[in-house]
Amino acid sequence: MISILGAGAIGQLLAHKLTEASIDCQLIVRAGTQYRSEWLMIQQEQQTYHEIPTITAQDCDELGQVWVCVKANQLEGALKSVSHAIQDTTKVVFFQNGMGHDKVAAKYLQPAQMYFASNTHGAFKKAAQSVVYAGVGQVSFGHLELSQQPDFLDPETLNAVNGSWHEHIQTVLWQKLFINAVVNPLTAIYQCRNGELLDADKKSNVLSLIAENQRFANTLKLGISDHLKDATLAVIEATAKNQSSMLQDVLNQKTTEINAINGYLLDQAAKHQFPTPHNWRLWSDFHIAHPPLKSIADDKAK
Numbered sequence: 001m002i003s004i005l006g007a008g009a010i011g012q013l014l015a016h017k018l019t020e021a022s023i024d025c026q027l028i029v030r031a032g033t034q035y036r037s038e039w040l041m042i043q044q045e046q047q048t049y050h051e052i053p054t055i056t057a058q059d060c061d062e063l064g065q066v067w068v069c070v071k072a073n074q075l076e077g078a079l080k081s082v083s084h085a086i087q088d089t090t091k092v093v094f095f096q097n098g099m100g101h102d103k104v105a106a107k108y109l110q111p112a113q114m115y116f117a118s119n120t121h122g123a124f125k126k127a128a129q130s131v132v133y134a135g136v137g138q139v140s141f142g143h144l145e146l147s148q149q150p151d152f153l154d155p156e157t158l159n160a161v162n163g164s165w166h167e168h169i170q171t172v173l174w175q176k177l178f179i180n181a182v183v184n185p186l187t188a189i190y191q192c193r194n195g196e197l198l199d200a201d202k203k204s205n206v207l208s209l210i211a212e213n214q215r216f217a218n219t220l221k222l223g224i225s226d227h228l229k230d231a232t233l234a235v236i237e238a239t240a241k242n243q244s245s246m247l248q249d250v251l252n253q254k255t256t257e258i259n260a261i262n263g264y265l266l267d268q269a270a271k272h273q274f275p276t277p278h279n280w281r282l283w284s285d286f287h288i289a290h291p292p293l294k295s296i297a298d299d300k301a302k
């Protein structure tokens with residue numbers, strides 16, 4: 001049984017894909033909200049309903065495999081809510097944007113229990129129990145220390161979500177982080193769709209950031225060999241009509257993932273004494289445009 005923690009867009013989408021492939025899964029949801037057993041997935045014109053069981057965090061016991069699909073800033077609270085059900089044998093897969101989640105999770109898990117996933121499926125929530133599957137992508141799974149594919153990520157499970165095992169997930173996560181670190185805050189500052197970042201007035205800013213990120217990637221010897229520009233521009237073009245997740249967060253007055261994405265990048269650059277003036281400028285412009293929300297309580301109330 002795969003337990004998906006978080007019934008946001010990606011959590012719902014993965015639950016649909018697993019259910020479609022007859023793989024047992026359940027959604028771990030908030031207590032106090034009533035859910036119908038049927039969940040809706042909309043892909044182009046097609047509507048598909050699946051019966052997906054739900055369980056509240058407090059009712060969970062003995063979790064075998066958990067896919068954590070909450071936002072980076074909700075990770076600590078989400079893990080805490082199921083900590084009573086986490087055992088030494090529990091395997092946890094993190095789907096968050098950004099990096100550094102292993103440090104947050106260290107309070108609840110051993111490094112050997114932590115797996116990471118980088119997702120490129122596009123999805124957005126239309127209503128509490130309906131998700132729009134906006135773009136077919138894939139999921140890369142891996143472990144920071146173990147290179148061998150574990151038994152629990154069997155071929156059926158990987159196929160169900162268009163997934164594959166990666167021996168060097170760190171490189172995949174860094175590449176996604178470098179892309180998100182450009183697209184997400186810039187779209188939130190300019191309040192534009194991803195594709196508009198290639199407009200003449202914005203493109204030079206995009207290119208300077210990519211060039212700085214490429215230099216930093218080379219310093220880290222990540223194996224992202226000189227293709228960050230192509231990779232970033234390809235994502236911008238492929239998701240041209242999307243509102244980035246960070247733009248959606250600022251428009252909905254929710255806490256963004258800026259710390260887990262750009263904050264992590266800047267911390268790592270400082271640690272390696274690598275100068276990142278363009279990224280610092282971006283960090284500052286973002287915080288001028290979107291000062292941090294007053295408190296987590298405010299965010300939850302929205």
Ligand code: KPL
Binds near residue numbers: 239244246
């Ligand atoms: O991952 C994304 C996000 O919005 O968080 C991109 C790839 C930028 C697509 O919008």
